Amino acid sequence: MALFEVRGLKKAFGRNVVLDGLDLDIYAGEVVTIIGESGSGKSILLKAMMGLVEPDAGTIRFDGAEVTGQTEQQWFETRQRIGMLFQESALFDSLDVFENVCYALRERTSMTEEELAKRVAETLSLVALPGIEQMAPSDLSGGMRKRVALARAVAVRPEIIFYDEPAEGLDPINVTRVNRLLLGLQQTLNVTSVVVTHNLKAAFAISDRLALIHDGRISATGAPETFLESDDPIVREFIGDRMRKVLRAG
Ligand SMILES: Nc1ncnc2c1ncn2[C@@H]1O[C@H](COP(=O)(O)OP(=O)(O)OP(=O)(O)O)[C@@H](O)[C@H]1O
């Protein structure tokens, strides 16, 4: 059984039909990367799966239960099980790293200060930034900020994590670092990961499976290798000849 089961999902903004009957299954334990042109609806799909965007039609099931049409209170409970690294994931500048990382823990759990301190320390170690609890977000580099945002997303120990452009705007070294972290967390925390990225090299390196959004649907899905060998014109065009060579070279 799929952990997430999306069926016939539709979403339009006025005349702009973004999702047009999209089907997608996410299985427990896998890393799935959603790729597709800018504006193809990748972020909207993730937001719909978290109840942050209301679909016009279709159903979403999470862990066997339908979540479409849930009340806000029910979504609140569902979201406790989902970690999210937003594309525009800003830290709270007025709070130090400690308070940023334990934000959701304070909101959702009744952990004591001692438990919070332990969890934050563990989580900062997971993202390879131990001991920076007292630092201010404004004193961190871009790469460090991303990793603190990642720590904030995983502090609650979610079952599934959505990453929307986890490495956007980072230099190549930090891109690699964030991707390694993502895989490390996948193993340490035993989570399921859904990633959205334009970085095909990263997508190929980290994913068990790719899913390409085109014209509001998943037009192709499969292991990264199958995308390289695909005869599907949409897949071929999206990857492009130049990138295909780069990816084949590893
Ligand atoms: N709140 C909104 N109101 C109106 N249109 C919206 C809204 N949110 C998204 N859209 C539109 O929906 C489409 C899909 O947006 P989305 O953010 O999901 O794209 P994306 O695939 O994530 O793109 P990118 O790769 O650039 O992040 C775009 O055309 C966007 O303009």
Ligand SMILES: [Mg+2]
């Ligand atoms: Mg987006």
